[in-house]
Amino acid sequence: MLEVQDLRKRFGDKVALDGVGFAVRPGEMFGFVGANGAGKTTTMRIVMGVLDADSGEVRLDGTPLTYDARRRFGYMPEERGLYQKMKVAEQVEYFGRLHGLGRAAARDAAGELLERLGLAARRDDAVEVLSLGNQQRVQLAVALVHSPAVLVLDEPFSGLDPIAVDALAEVLKDRCSSGVPVVFSSHQLELVERLCDSVGIIAGGRMVASGAVDELRDTEGRTLLKLVVRGASPGWADGLGEVTTDGDRQVLLVESGDDQEILRSAMRAGEVEHFGRQRPTLAEIFREAVA
Ligand SMILES: Nc1ncnc2c1ncn2[C@@H]1O[C@H](COP(=O)(O)OP(=O)(O)OP(=O)(O)O)[C@@H](O)[C@H]1O
Numbered sequence: 473m474l475e476v477q478d479l480r481k482r483f484g485d486k487v488a489l490d491g492v493g494f495a496v497r498p499g500e501m502f503g504f505v506g507a508n509g510a511g512k513t514t515t516m517r518i519v520m521g522v523l524d525a526d527s528g529e530v531r532l533d534g535t536p537l538t539y540d541a542r543r544r545f546g547y548m549p550e551e552r553g554l555y556q557k558m559k560v561a562e563q564v565e566y567f568g569r570l571h572g573l574g575r576a577a578a579r580d581a582a583g584e585l586l587e588r589l590g591l592a593a594r595r596d597d598a599v600e601v602l603s604l605g606n607q608q609r610v611q612l613a614v615a616l617v618h619s620p621a622v623l624v625l626d627e628p629f630s631g632l633d634p635i636a637v638d639a640l641a642e643v644l645k646d647r648c649s650s651g652v653p654v655v656f657s658s659h660q661l662e663l664v665e666r667l668c669d670s671v672g673i674i675a676g677g678r679m680v681a682s683g684a685v686d687e688l689r690d691t692e693g694r695t696l697l698k699l700v701v702r703g704a705s706p707g708w709a710d711g712l713g714e715v716t717t718d719g720d721r722q723v724l725l726v727e728s729g730d731d732q733e734i735l736r737s738a739m740r741a742g743e744v745e746h747f748g749r750q751r752p753t754l755a756e757i758f759r760e761a762v763a
Pocket residue numbers: 483486487488506507508509510511512513514515
């Protein structure tokens with residue numbers, strides 16, 4: 473398990489991190505979300521040892537991280553770093569070898585990743601002639617080539633087209649299901665909601681919400697009761713909640729009340745087409761948490 477504990481970091485007067493902590497279990501995908509400047513990159517840099525924290529600790533399976541332990545991590549930094557003149561396949565193999573793979577293993581791993589990330593046809597092109605999105609795919613292949621024990625990815629999906637997003641999502645899910653903890657930051661909340669088991673929301677250097685995506689969405693007081701009623705006369709739901717009209721249908725959203733009693737009065741008023749709980753999206757939870 474990767475544990476980030478009570479990280480604090482200042483840059484001069486600026487408090488960038490003010491007690492950031494979270495844990496990611498083996499096989500768990502953790503989405504790290506927050507507004508610009510919230511502290512995601514700083515946290516990830518500290519996890520990777522690129523930056524020192526003022527205090528706090530990062531542990532893997534209970535042991536504080538060392539240089540050697542971090543070599544087994546796969547990291548995609550915010551500042552992308554590729555050799556522009558080097559050919560795509562050569563580059564991915566090279567990084568595999570830097571992480572200790574033998575020649576054949578590096579070649580095989582690079583070939584497989586380039587295939588999965590849709591870059592096989594570009595394997596002999598220099599990085600500098602690729603589009604930005606394709607360079608990003610190479611950067612991902614570089615982060616993944618040595619079958620890392622932990623993945624820490626800063627905005628891995630940004631700039632990718634939908635096909636590449638799906639391809640990367642599949643690769644990450646595979647790595648996750650083989651027991652790797654995966655942490656990635658993203659502003660694409662719909663994607664985080666779709667992919668992640670758990671999320672951490674950071675604002676102003678503090679974690680303002682974290683936990684399993686399903687639990688956050690199900691939290692008491694966050695779910696609304698939604699009814700769609702056809703043919704009901706206006707006013708039947710006065711005082712129950714917010715009503716919107718759509719043709720001969722009325723949509724009622726109720727924050728609190730006796731579900732069964734509300735259902736009975738809806739059935740008396742008209743034809744109930746829908747009755748159920750509506751969970752907030754991650755984007756709605758995010759807006760509420762950082763407000
Ligand atoms: N080297 C630095 N020197 C001074 N301030 C810094 C430095 N690095 C980060 N900061 C500040 O720390 C805060 C957190 O920045 P960080 O890059 O971690 O945010 P972020 O959540 O990754 O943002 P974004 O979504 O825009 O990438 C910001 O106020 C930033 O300006």
